[in-house]
Amino acid sequence: MMRVSDVTRQYPALAKIAARAAGSASAAIQFSVGHFADEQADYEPPDHEPPQGIGEIMTVRIGGVGFELHTWSPVTPGHPPAGVLADELGAGRFGGSVMINPDFLYDSAYSTEILLTLGHDPWRPDYADSLMVTLAYKVMTTAAGGDVPILFLQSPVAPFKDPPPRFRVDGSGEAPRVSNGLALRMLIALDTSNPRKRLALVRNIAWVAAEYGMGLQVTDRRFGRVRGEWWSVLRHEPDIYQRKKTELFGWAPDGVPDCAQLLTFVGPARIGASAAIAADLLARNVGLLSISEATLQEVAFVNVVVPVAPARKGPTAASGKCLPIGAGLGALARDCGLTARRGARRTGPIEDTPATDYQLLRTGPVDPRVGEPDDAVYRPIWVSWQLSSARDVPSLVLAHLLADKHVVDGRVDYTRARAAPNRQIRGRAKISVALDPVIDRVDVPGRLSDLCSRAERDVVTHLLGEGVILRTVELAIAWRERWISR
Numbered sequence: 401m402m403r404v405s406d407v408t409r410q411y412p413a414l415a416k417i418a419a420r421a422a423g424s425a426s427a428a429i430q431f432s433v434g435h436f437a438d439e440q441a442d443y444e445p446p447d448h449e450p451p452q453g454i455g456e457i458m459t460v461r462i463g464g465v466g467f468e469l470h471t472w473s474p475v476t477p478g479h480p481p482a483g484v485l486a487d488e489l490g491a492g493r494f495g496g497s498v499m500i501n502p503d504f505l506y507d508s509a510y511s512t513e514i515l516l517t518l519g520h521d522p523w524r525p526d527y528a529d530s531l532m533v534t535l536a537y538k539v540m541t542t543a544a545g546g547d548v549p550i551l552f553l554q555s556p557v558a559p560f561k562d563p564p565p566r567f568r569v570d571g572s573g574e575a576p577r578v579s580n581g582l583a584l585r586m587l588i589a590l591d592t593s594n595p596r597k598r599l600a601l602v603r604n605i606a607w608v609a610a611e612y613g614m615g616l617q618v619t620d621r622r623f624g625r626v627r628g629e630w631w632s633v634l635r636h637e638p639d640i641y642q643r644k645k646t647e648l649f650g651w652a653p654d655g656v657p658d659c660a661q662l663l664t665f666v667g668p669a670r671i672g673a674s675a676a677i678a679a680d681l682l683a684r685n686v687g688l689l690s691i692s693e694a695t696l697q698e699v700a701f702v703n704v705v706v707p708v709a710p711a712r713k714g715p716t717a718a719s720g721k722c723l724p725i726g727a728g729l730g731a732l733a734r735d736c737g738l739t740a741r742r743g744a745r746r747t748g749p750i751e752d753t754p755a756t757d758y759q760l761l762r763t764g765p766v767d768p769r770v771g772e773p774d775d776a777v778y779r780p781i782w783v784s785w786q787l788s789s790a791r792d793v794p795s796l797v798l799a800h801l802l803a804d805k806h807v808v809d810g811r812v813d814y815t816r817a818r819a820a821p822n823r824q825i826r827g828r829a830k831i832s833v834a835l836d837p838v839i840d841r842v843d844v845p846g847r848l849s850d851l852c853s854r855a856e857r858d859v860v861t862h863l864l865g866e867g868v869i870l871r872t873v874e875l876a877i878a879w880r881e882r883w884i885s886r
Contacts, residue, residue: 427499428498428499428500429473429497429697430497431470431471431497431699433467433468433493433664433666433701434467434469434493434494435467435662435761436466436467436468437464437466437766438769455471455473456696456816456818456819457469457471457815458692458701458814460554460690460692460814461813462689462705462768463768464768465662465705465767467662467703469664469703471697483668483758484759485498486761487722488720491719492662492718494722498667498668499668500668501669501670502698504668504695511587511588511589512598512618513585513586513588514540514585514588514602514617514618514619515615515616515617516536516584516585516614516615517559517583517614517617518532518533518582519582519636520561520578521582522578522771522777522778523580524770525582525656525687526657527649527655528649528650528652529645531649531652531682532648532649533691534678535648536584536612536614537682537691538678538679539609540553540584540586541678542604542678542679544586545601545672546672547591548588548589548597549695550586550587550671550695551694552693552695553586553587553674553691553694554584554691554692555584555690555691556580557583558580558830559577559578559615559636560577562630575845576779576844577780578780579779580813588601602618609633609634610634612640613636613637613638614634614636615635615636616634618630627881627885628782628885657687657708657768657770658770659713659766659768660707660765660768661705662703663705663728663732663761663763664703665700665703665704665761666702666759667699667700667758667759668700668757669699672753673754674700676753676754677725677758681704681729684732684733684737686737688706691704692814707736708765709738712736722761723759725755725760728760732760776809776837777835778811779844779848780832781797781851781852781878782830782877782879782884783797783828783829784874784875784884785827786824786875787824787825787863787874788872791863793829793859794815794827794829795812796859796862797831798810798811800858801851801855804855806835806839807833807835807836809833810832810833811831814829814830815827815830816828828884852877860875
């Protein structure tokens with residue numbers, strides 16, 4: 401048997417670098433970031449269509465606050481200094497450019513996802529829960545180490561429970577999931593030449609998950625399985641979780657946070673940068689209400705909603721700042737560190753980590769409206785599409801879902817779209833809908849199935865009415881994520 405040498409394995413990587421350089425007009429990628437809250441009536445989000453060149457756009461919202469990110473390659477070549485150039489453009493608006501990192505190579509075809517569950521109830525974290533999320537974030541990023549790229553990480557997300565054994569493996573027995581719960585979902589790239597790396601990563605996370613009573617699932621990689629199908633490693637143990645939360649963070653303030661900062665760490669995508677950020681946040685006792693970490697065109701964005709310490713809340717009006725990461729983390733610890741000294745741990749300087757030249761974009765304070773009491777239970781609906789032109793597909797789908805008499809409320813939680821080199825727009829989204837509470841629980845799966853099929857048909861009809869050619873439309877809407885990929 402012929403062995404493939406390490407040099408031979410590098411050829412695809414070198415070809416990928418050359419292809420990206422040839423398809424880009426600049427060594428840098430331009431970006432815009434928007435921080436928004438429902439009460440910001442004057443906020444104008446960036447355009448959905450890239451202003452020039454090929455780009456990506458991502459939006460995420462939870463608790464009435466959120467982020468919108470946009471990257472594109474400029475037509476006029478630019479060569480800024482290594483790192484990030486960022487400016488404040490207005491209330492909650494930032495823009496700049498990032499020198500891309502050609503060493504951050506990955507292949508999305510060889511990736512796996514990990515789901516870490518802290519709880520299955522609808523999202524309503526208290527201050528101690530926010531610190532547990534920071535701990536879980538550190539565990540996942542540290543396990544990735546210095547040689548596993550993190551492509552995506554988000555919390556809260558829809559937790560997963562295995563259906564009973566009597567149901568078929570196609571997911572027909574999967575119960576409707578809670579749209580957002582205390583869970584973290586991470587997508588990592590894989591080195592196919594070293595399968596032990598993936599096993600070591602999962603093993604490291606599993607040890608800590610078992611200690612803290614967290615549930616753990618990984619992508620089911622058996623033949624014929626698709627995204628959204630999970631292999632359960634550990635089940636969530638709520639009693640253990642509550643005990644460990646009290647042992648570690650019993651000193652945390654009582655109640656749920658009602659004041660938060662919106663933060664975006666931005667810089668060249670580098671392995672180990674997110675682990676450095678996570679370690680620093682935990683060392684400063686900074687909790688996380690939500691997090692959305694993504695790599696867009698080799699630019700890393702780590703977006704977090706951080707509760708402000710109750711002792712340091714004030715009537716300050718919301719404002720935005722752009723700071724180097726060292727100064728930004730110092731200011732963050734002053735406002736959001738849940739203790740001044742007690743339990744604080746020493747941490748090495750962030751300047752000695754892969755996140756050394758990152759910028760911190762900060763907006764706040766804002767009201768995150770954590771887990772407001774509501775009789776309605778929100779269910780996730782996943783959307784996948786490909787079109788020949790840029791359109792706000794998630795908003796269009798949501799409008800058709802809300803038109804159904806059985807839907808009492810809905811929102812777009814997450815969307816990501818990319819303009820491919822052939823000008824096709826590809827995207828995915830997650831929409832949360834609340835059905836009429838009078839619907840019996842056993843009837844919910846049937847209602848959701850009818851709702852998704854009807855919305856898919858109506859949205860396609862709407863697009864055809866606007867002149868879109870049928871053969872250029874690919875659209876899938878389903879409340880079982882695994883059905884999107886089939």
